[in-house]
Amino acid sequence: METTAAFRGLVCTACEEAVDPGVERCPDCGGVLAPDYDPDAVETTAALTPFPDPVAVSIDDGDTPLVSVPELAAELGVDSVGIKDEGRNPTGSLTDRKLAPAVTAAAQQDADRVATPSTGNGAQAAAAAAARAGIDSKGFVPSRCPFVNKAMVNVHGGDMRVVEGRYSDAVAVFEDTDEEFAPVAPGHPFRIQGGVSLAMELLDDCGGTAPDAVVHPTGHGETLVGLARGFELAVSAGLAEGVPRLYAAQPESSAPIADAVRESDDAPSEVEFPDTIVGPLEVPAPAAGRAAIGAVESSGGDGVAVSDKDTLQGAVDGCEMGPEIGATGGTAVGGVRALSDRDAFDPEDRVVLVNPVAGSKEGDLLRSHLMSQGL
Numbered sequence: 001m002e003t004t005a006a007f008r009g010l011v012c013t014a015c016e017e018a019v020d021p022g023v024e025r026c027p028d029c030g031g032v033l034a035p036d037y038d039p040d041a042v043e044t045t046a047a048l049t050p051f052p053d054p055v056a057v058s059i060d061d062g063d064t065p066l067v068s069v070p071e072l073a074a075e076l077g078v079d080s081v082g083i084k085d086e087g088r089n090p091t092g093s094l095t096d097r098k099l100a101p102a103v104t105a106a107a108q109q110d111a112d113r114v115a116t117p118s119t120g121n122g123a124q125a126a127a128a129a130a131a132r133a134g135i136d137s138k139g140f141v142p143s144r145c146p147f148v149n150k151a152m153v154n155v156h157g158g159d160m161r162v163v164e165g166r167y168s169d170a171v172a173v174f175e176d177t178d179e180e181f182a183p184v185a186p187g188h189p190f191r192i193q194g195g196v197s198l199a200m201e202l203l204d205d206c207g208g209t210a211p212d213a214v215v216h217p218t219g220h221g222e223t224l225v226g227l228a229r230g231f232e233l234a235v236s237a238g239l240a241e242g243v244p245r246l247y248a249a250q251p252e253s254s255a256p257i258a259d260a261v262r263e264s265d266d267a268p269s270e271v272e273f274p275d276t277i278v279g280p281l282e283v284p285a286p287a288a289g290r291a292a293i294g295a296v297e298s299s300g301g302d303g304v305a306v307s308d309k310d311t312l313q314g315a316v317d318g319c320e321m322g323p324e325i326g327a328t329g330g331t332a333v334g335g336v337r338a339l340s341d342r343d344a345f346d347p348e349d350r351v352v353l354v355n356p357v358a359g360s361k362e363g364d365l366l367r368s369h370l371m372s373q374g375l
Contacts, residue, residue, distance in 0.1 A: 001109065002051065035190065042234075058100055066206070087357055095125040096129070098188075098193070114182045116184045121361075142166050161173065166274070186222060196230035210240045214247065214353075221291065224248060225292055229295075248261060249336075252307045259303065266293060267290045327366065
């Protein structure tokens, strides 16, 4: 596998054993694996990647704006609030950052097809990245997956299996299939790279100084793991002075990571009956849950569960105050308000909210919410 000089391989987030690329979980303890870098070889926060050009598959993911939201900062009583608008990625979600390196790794290992279970955005991003790599893809999605995701999987040339039910049903079919493919499923080591690149980019956005807090709408927890590792790497490389507090914001009825953090549990409990309007975050058994809990706790952050009502209102308010966000991003707005009510922030704090999905992908939810209010 052709990699950059800074990339040392994979490391287990649980037992810290070094592992060569090519496996999905730690062979010793089953822990989540993450990309590992030599801090002495990292001289800049720009474009940190495991794979060099022209090996790396890219659809120009990343380089998204951090939009200042002074009205929300005034409401919360903090120094500043910025929304990192990951909806500006090529297929409209943060998952582009995750699937591009995961598909690259699969292509480097001579895979001719990749596959993943997905609530929707991951299958779309995988199809786009696979098309760029010149290989096939297949997404296993639940029947309630939004039409736009299903349509664009096919537009990008990907195959798709629509499974009756919810996300957990799609996961079950994915795990039981006898089809041949390279899995790029949630929890894949190189999907965590997406969070690493996001951390480095946020440092650039903030002039080389890490924000004090990052609130991230959380499903599987991969991005939280990557954010923690990215900021920790920057500190080790002398590019930042500290790691921001990381906050996992999840829907109230599907909050295994946030609940575990709040209850000081070291592992999430599977949610038996998840039911939220925020489809991308309806993940009852997060693939990187244990590692995400560790990332949040080591940063001094917390978890917050948000009702669908507060999420939808947060999304509408977010659109009025800042960039166009959807229900997924509204979870961050609702979450930061709830955290503020718990006195989580100091007046001098610089707070970043992550908007993982383009508002246009979830516009019907917001319109229905407004109509229910008679607007």
